[in-house]
Amino acid sequence: MNVFVKTSLAMIGATALLSLAPLAASAQEMTYPEKCKTAGMDMSKMGMSSGGDMKMGDMPMGDYQKATMEGMKSMHDDVVQGMMQKDPDVAFVCGMIAHHMGAITMSEAELKYGDDKAAKDMAKKVIAAQKKEIAYMTKWVEKEAK
Helix, strand or coil: CHHHHHHHHHHHHHHHHHHHHHCCCCCCCCCHHHCCCCCCHHHHHHHHCCCCCCCCCCCCCHHHHHHHHHHHHHHHHHHHHHHHCCCCCHHHHHHHHHHHHHHHHHHHHHHHHHCCCHHHHHHHHHHHHHHHHHHHHHHHEEEEEE
């Protein structure tokens, strides 16, 4: 059986499982761990406030682009906060938690605005996988971060 067929069968199985389970909390309802936040860090003084260099200006955007960009801007500060942790292991895990939350936001926008069944199925798969990884990483941070 070739790789394409195996991958297709795996995606069909995952899609069937995902369609049976309701999607839990959205990215906006998830909480970035307090231990990942750098106390007293003022993002605006770093020139990295809410979205860093992402200036959209007069660029025309549809509802999908707006939803995705707003979600990504809201996660940007958390990524930077996490990466500023002194412990490299904690910095990595905190940065990845925020990064995964951004992936969920993008996937939710696909589910809301997308039309392609395969793309929507991928978005559902991303959401399920990222939520599981976020839960695991959050538990690790709560245990390991000082």
